[in-house]
Amino acid sequence: MNELPNSEQSNTLECPLRKQWVSFRLVDEFAESHAYAGLKYSLRDSQNQIYEGVLDSDGFVLIEEIYSGPMLLTFSSLASVFPEPWYEQLAIREDYPLPLTDLQIAAEQSPIGPRRNGESLTFLAEQRAAQEGARFFRVEVSDLVEAIKHLPDPDEAWGPRPSAGLKQAAGAKKDQPGIALEPNQYHVLEVKALRAYSPIFSTSPHFSALNAYHLAVMSVLSYAPFSTVRKGTEPALPPPYLEAGSIGNVLREQLACQIKPTLFNAAHYHLLSEEVPYSKRLEVVPFDPERYPAQAEGETPEDEHFLHDEATDTQAFITHNDKVILISIRGSASTRDWLRDFDARQVPIVEGIGNAHRGFHDAFIAAKAFINSYLDRFHTNDQTIIVCGHSLGGSIALLLADGIKRLPYAPKVILYTYGAPRAGDSIFVESAKDLVHHRIINNNDLVPSVPATWMDSEWKIVVPSIIMLLASLAPPIKATSLLLAGLINLKGDPYEHHGEQHYFMPRKHGGGSEASILWQPGCRALEEGDCARFIANLSIEGDMAKRRSFFVQIASAPQHFSDSGYARAALTTLLRWNASLSREGQLFTKEETEQLRPQMTKLERELADWVPGSYEEFRHQIRLRHDFRFYNKTETELRTLYSEGINSASGMQIIQRRELTRAQQRLTAQASIPITAAAVFGDQAEREDLIELMTEWRQEELNREAERLARQEPSSSAGYQYG
DSSP: OOOOOOOOHTTTTOTTTTOEEEEEEEEETTSSSSSGTTEEEEEEEEEEEEEHHHHHHHSEEEEEEESOOOOOEEEOOOOOSSSSSSHHHHHHHHOOOOBHHHHHHHHHHHHHOEEEEEEOOOOHHHHHHHTTTEEEEOOOOHHHHSOOOTTTTTTTTTTTTHHHHHHHTTOOOOSOOOHHHHHHEEEEEEEEEEEEEEOOOOOOOOOOHHHHHHHHHHHHHHHHHHOOOOOOOOOOOOOOSSSSSSSHHIIIIIIITOOOOOETTEEEEOEEEEEEEEGSSSSOOOOOOTTTTTHHTTTTTHHHHEEEEETEEEEEEEEESSSEEEEEEOOOSSHHHHHHHOOOOEEEEEESSSSEEEEHHHHHHHHHHHHHHHHHHOOOOTHHHEEEEETHHHHHHHHHHHHTTTSSTTEEEEEEEOOOOOOOOOOHHHHHTTSSEEEEETTTTTGGGGOOOGTOOOOHHHHHHHHHTTBSSSSSHHHHHHHHHHHHHHHHHHHOOOEEEEEEEEEEEOOOOOGEEEEEOOOHHHHHHHHHHHHHHHHHOOOHHHHHHHHHHHHTTTTOOOOIIIIHHHHHHHHHHHHGGGGGSSSOOHHHHHHHHHHHHHHHHHHHOOBOOOOOHHHHHHHHHHHHTTTTOHHHHHHHHHHHHHHHHHHHHHHHHHHHHHHHHHHHHHHSSSOOHHHGGGGTTTOOOOOHHHHHHHHHHHHHHHHHHSOOOOSSOOOOOOO
């Protein structure tokens, strides 16, 4: 029996089975290695010996004296040093902390290579491997780290992949972290860039065409389910969310996976998006019940990001990145929503000032708890909270944004609404005057002019307009009388609009949203004239069933749709305003200015032509129509009511004609004020890559068609039947 070697001798002896070696280099999609320099690796050989170390300055390592057979490589070292505070916040936050690794952070700093149909068009890494005599594989971060539930699902188009059979031969299970390497081989491993796309938002309080467009699309998306449409009380589903156009699909399966979405609910759009590190995407929290106790009890990411309150039928979604928290509230989409719109009694605003429409307020309360819980979990001082909503959703969004702004930490809040009815009284509007609210309305959209007075059943408000109607020149009642009657209703109505008005007007009378021009006329008659006529008709009819049908009708009108009405017009505006930068920022061409004028001139002429009828005609109309509101009135009372009604109409006539004159002047003034890059892109105007991003975005077929339609009168805007 041989003697055991002494300590000095053992240091010089070599194991005959440990004659193997392996080497590898990590590179990004452009064959560069600097992002991976200094990363800690762990290699387990066939005899379960562990070899640990760090990659050199060129992302390379050579490991010698290892046992023969396949080996398993991992990079599961959790990050201890973060490149910026946002990453640290993700790792230490109380709810849903993320297990960030050094490899993940490194892969987030390397750019995406060119793609075609999801496949890489950059072969630099493959060429480098061939030049250096190396085996070449493509890998993802999720192949090499232990915790992967917060990472994108594997990309099946990303290859060639390391051998799954070799991994099994190395004694590893399929779902075990790591890739298998062959002994006595040099490997070049191209790591897929861990990047995402994110829509670009301006956090400036000033209006921007970019925000108007993107938030209009987000308002369209709020009409979608979060994932698969569920029935009744069926539970929410964990990812993936494969239903095209759903909220979860857009956020998690597309933007987060380097895919630019084109479908939002049932509408097709292209977002102006930027490439960002994966951790700075619009987040959908991971589904990992083993790591997060709440999910072990049945909670899913859908519960965090999506609200569909059964009691009020309120629907909304919320998400965030390092810069913004985005909240989008759905508008009327069901009979229950329309009934809530109809519930116009006023109630005190909870934890606010003034009174609000009861139906909107109930929905606001449902959304408030959901949103506040999310803010408690994910809001940081560096984020701007952007709230948007269409129709009913805009009114809820207004109450919600005001409530958020009143939180103790006074977050920065920006609100964009589209076709929103009035939500509160003058006290509320005054108390919320510091809230940044860009209120966008579409030509001939009737919804912004509700709640109507008949919704609140205030007879004393309705009477003056009825008096004026019944005292018009001669039957049949003139359109001008109906207009003025409706405006009196609106003037007497205790509800008021909040925010800065922005108005889409078609270039020609009867034109669609595709050729609309956005400006600020500052004139209520222009904004609410058509609705005033309809409301005035209802004031005469006195038929509640017809009123209900009427509201459903106006909520379904094409000009009110979130897609064909608002998002299309917002797309047109972004394209037009961007084009105006190349013509010295001119908002309107001379031709467009002349096209807008006749529409206001027609309304001004209509108002000017009204002349009140006599008291005798008023008495005749009462008898003819059997209007119960004037039963049991004495002659003196009727004469007093007649006088009050005519005086109100005459006063409104003067006021509205004056407003229209100012609107004409504003049209001339705004036509001469140049559009700036900041008006188009907000605080994103100084981006060095903006021209490149816009050029690429404009080349999309849908945008080229929209740009063509913006220069001529479209044939029709029909075909969009939701929102």
